[in-house]
Amino acid sequence: MLQLTPEEWTAVALSIRVAGWATLLSLPLGIATALLLARGRFWGRGLLNGLVHLPLILPPVVTGYMLLLLFGRRGPIGSLLEETFGIVLAFRWTGAVLASAIMAFPLMVRAIRLAVEAVDPKLEQAAGTLGANRLWTFATITLPLILPGVIAGAILAFAKAMGEFGATITFVSNIPGETQTIPSAIYALIQVPGGEAGALRLTAVSIAVAMAALLASEAVGRLVARRIADR
Amino acid sequence: MLQLTPEEWTAVALSIRVAGWATLLSLPLGIATALLLARGRFWGRGLLNGLVHLPLILPPVVTGYMLLLLFGRRGPIGSLLEETFGIVLAFRWTGAVLASAIMAFPLMVRAIRLAVEAVDPKLEQAAGTLGANRLWTFATITLPLILPGVIAGAILAFAKAMGEFGATITFVSNIPGETQTIPSAIYALIQVPGGEAGALRLTAVSIAVAMAALLASEAVGRLVARRIADR
Amino acid sequence: MSIDVGIRHRFGGFSIDAAFSAGTGLTALFGRSGAGKTTLVNAVAGLLRPEQGRVSVEGEVLLDTERGIAVPPHKRRIGYVFQEGRLFPHLSVRQNLGFGRWFTRRRHRFGSFADTVELLGIGHLLERRPGSLSGGEKQRVAIGRALLASPRLLLMDEPLASLDEARKAEILPYIERLRDGLGLPILYVSHSVPEIARLATTVVILADGRVERSGPPAALMADPDLFPLMGRHEGGALLAARILAHDPVDALTELEVSGGRLWVPEVDAPPGTQLRVRIRARDVILAEAPPVGLSALNCLPATVVEIGPLDQPIVDVKLVSGEDFMLARITRRSLRVLALEPGRQVHAVLKSIAVGRRDIGRDEHLAEGHFERS
């Protein structure tokens, strides 16, 4: 059953690559945003919070369309990026990374934020009295303590990225080998008669990959949690 | 700009209803699942965890199709429900509730689970020594302590349900007044040239509703968190 | 037997294998940091399930690993004042205090909310949340919470550790009342010898997870071997005493002990009341003849029965006065100067005020100790 065609394999590989990069690249920003939202007291906090949640609220097509308008070659940001850095996102796998990352962002931020809110500031204060500045305190105390949340956020993001379809196909289309991820491939397959078997196979592969990632993250998460548990 | 047609208003009202019920109904199950996953030590824990994450990993169409297979009138569960309880989900707004709830479930469970894992079991032990059995301990100690996570999970679920499109339309299709939620309406609008304005209006409404819910939940969350913070 | 505990358990590098029985009254667990006191108490409360063990309270078996019995904590009706507070952060102080009351049958209840709050001096904190309480305030709320659950056994793990002397002095008599008035069995962990001397019916000394000694406090406190553990200046004798009369003019009370009479600062109890009086070895001066013109009011005739090791600069001299043993700590030089030796008749001189309020406890139990000891 798992006899995938080369094209399907390409889609699988691409999906993993896209989901992996999307998770990895958005992680620092996700942590920073979670920290800001959990700890920050600034004007526009509510706005930022809303913005982060937008991709969740909007139908994916709309998000994809907005990305297309903004980051497309004709879009204001897209053209800027291309001119100044030579970075093209539209219709490239990098664009798929952007789309998945944005769609997964609210999930990641929420998970990390919950973890941040659970950190006892008294421990951070203690690190301060021992000479650690904010950055060091973050690196040695806060970050390790929120690690379970970071892992949970990362795995949510990865899973979401693996399954993301609407925004991705709208933003970067469905070009085999470049932007055709598993969900797009499944979509193409079920648009025509006789594609179901292929769709099923791809679904199975997708589940397998995501489950492997899930199990790995759970294992790491438990390990980390055990280390932290002050019990 | 916010001059919606009566049909669009119907879609807005329906979306709120669907998202609201989806959130409310899945909450108890979400809490239970989160507890099981966080605290349980049973065979099949990994499986349950995987199952919960499935809707995130799968392209929404696939999830919708599976729902159709299982909960359709001809599906094993669907027919059972209809025969024994007279509950019909297919082509009903109740089906939309089911689809949104399932799509939002992984988000809800993760948030709550993180909160459960942050609860200090020593406090629950203390409640035990004071005579509270497990149920009372849960109601008086655990639940209040995980409330911020529950609220975060609920708002994530609500937002997700407001934006859910793929699984819903596949499962219950698009029946104005019954199953046509905002995302379906938006989708229909952007399929035709020149439909952008309409889509934009609906998008704005959708954002407004979700933001209101978000702000409310944040406010409640802060209140709760302040009460809990043992700082 | 009121409490019967025997457990065996192993953590990474630490293993505990301890058993003790204690009658009614207050059983003090004493031992150095890391000796296993909290572990033992947790097993009694049901929070630790030891590899092997048996716990019974007033005849009811709460744990018996061999017979597979393990009553869950919430059915044990055991109040536990934790070493680290464990107040519920989301509940107000009032709600924390009332928590256990909820689950207590009306007929089991004792102690009123108002009285407990008053005693602990936490009336002004009732609407606060525990998060911002001071260390001592938290501890007091924790005590109140456990008491108000009206348990049938009270576990207290260093309950007074971060309280000031004045507050301690207010709470100690209350614990005595619980012990005697209500007959509530108490398992009490403390590093403070004065507290233990005053409160304990039985002392269990733990060292490295094993019971090193156990018995009535009188015997243990007078055991010079244990002085290093207790801090040398706290050791001494516990005498059973009875109130003879009060002298309202000088505000003194005359006690009868087996070896004679003692004047101590007024004790608030009617003549005839049985008391326990701690006489620290450090406070006892030995004299060849009853001294005159001295502000020390008490002088008990005594006979030297034993003299501690002479290689120490300070020597513990064991005396018998009436039926009671007493200890006096003196320098080697005084020993030589007074030419003390077993059999020698001396006089034990003691200031009245050396017997402070916290050295006098009510006691119905010490008598038992008496018999066991002899």
Add this chain to the structure above:
Amino acid sequence: MSIDVGIRHRFGGFSIDAAFSAGTGLTALFGRSGAGKTTLVNAVAGLLRPEQGRVSVEGEVLLDTERGIAVPPHKRRIGYVFQEGRLFPHLSVRQNLGFGRWFTRRRHRFGSFADTVELLGIGHLLERRPGSLSGGEKQRVAIGRALLASPRLLLMDEPLASLDEARKAEILPYIERLRDGLGLPILYVSHSVPEIARLATTVVILADGRVERSGPPAALMADPDLFPLMGRHEGGALLAARILAHDPVDALTELEVSGGRLWVPEVDAPPGTQLRVRIRARDVILAEAPPVGLSALNCLPATVVEIGPLDQPIVDVKLVSGEDFMLARITRRSLRVLALEPGRQVHAVLKSIAVGRRDIGRDEHLAEGHFERS
């Protein structure tokens, strides 16, 4: 002035408005539970930003709300032993201990890791995580962690509260060494009068957020007004003393105090060393004439200068012996029997062993106290 603190702050129902200055040495904060000790210490550490206040340590201004100065905690180089431990749960004991060392410049470092671990007896815990440590073990690790950060000011909030006597006895001399050897200023919160009497250079007594008294411990300990706060049996005099000679045979040390000579259990310091000796009022017996045939070795001639309120059953008699004030607590009856009155010549009799190891502290500072007092 080494530490200069003045803060004003208001929480819901509690307001603190306290200021004190302290020279080098150890400043003890003393006061009942909820008096505001931890609040004050937090302000010094920079963890609480008071509404109004000024904090300076050795001339460096750390906080001055008026000038808008607030040095962040991590730049203050202040070691803080918290009342509740606050160990990092995700780090091993070793990592917890080493945490501050990381951030300390090499030239500022003092104390070796190995020695500190040895002193605190936590060598066997190094690879453990704090979660499963016993209460006392946690406290010891917390002390080690603060010390190993090599701070220039040490804050200790009830650091020894849950330690056993033997462990305390090991740690106290170390704190003295920090205070004297390294000249490390220390702000020390404690409810234990013996600890304060032994360690403090300055005592600040807080009540209800206000400084009620502050000054050298000798003056405060001898102040009967403060006895209720300290627990009556702990009050007494602190005498400046100098070692005259050792008697190796009896293992006694002869001290010179202003009123005469005292024999106390051997002190491990060379002749000439300045000490402080605490003489509890409860331990002093007054005699009309130097007694004979008594095991009490010390007898200082003294003059009664003042007699405490006579409406109390127990009376504090203030004596002057040489240049020093002393206190004796006696019963009203003894007062009458001995017919004491101001001006009367008496003899203060004291057992050698009443001066325990924890009553003798090294002291370069008490002399200052002397002058301030007069």
Add this chain to the structure above:
Amino acid sequence: QIRAAEVTVFAAASLKNALDEVAAGWQAATGNTVSISYAGSARLARQIEQGAPADLFISANTAWMDHLDAAGLIDRASRRDLLGNRLVLVAHGRDAPPVELAPGGDLAAWLGDGRLGEGRLAMALVDAVPAGIYGKAALEHLGLWASVADRTAQTDNVRAALALVALGEAPLGIVYATDAVAEDRVTVVATFPADNHPPIVYPVALTVERENPAAVDLLAWLGSAAARAAFEGQGFSILD
């Protein structure tokens, strides 16, 4: 440009089977490579508007091709109607009896046998997706729309409508003939006359911004005999 030697085609998703076959033939014959992005016509057209690297666009309806044409994004000279399709009424089950399509009346009456019953008529979105638009037009033409307007179950694509019928969730559905061919759980019970609805055409055109000259060749290949065979094999009609 990413792949200079590669022709990029944006094609309506329903063409996948046939077009994959045609592309394989062209690749074999010319040695060129082709990469085809299948998605809904609306998506693809919007992407071309935003500068997508498409050389050739095959739309499932004329509206989006017209839209691009108006925007000046396609090579007007190259535009032609490539394929046609038929709209059919399908019923659940292997051997549902055929029905005669006659104008007028009530749907139930129209079916004569109450086959719709309480069930719904599965269609693609009637205001948005081409198959739905055509279906609604056909029903209106027959005067039946009013009776089924609130009995439809509309999906976001025609395959989903087919799935509803295949699973028996909806007794009847309106789909393309090409979809019905390969699904053996449904029976085509009627074919809508071509004049009942706007012509179902798949227009094709080169984009203005095409960067690969081979695209012209591929466009020509779409009219070749081999290509015709492939399209017809999937049930499409060849229009030119």
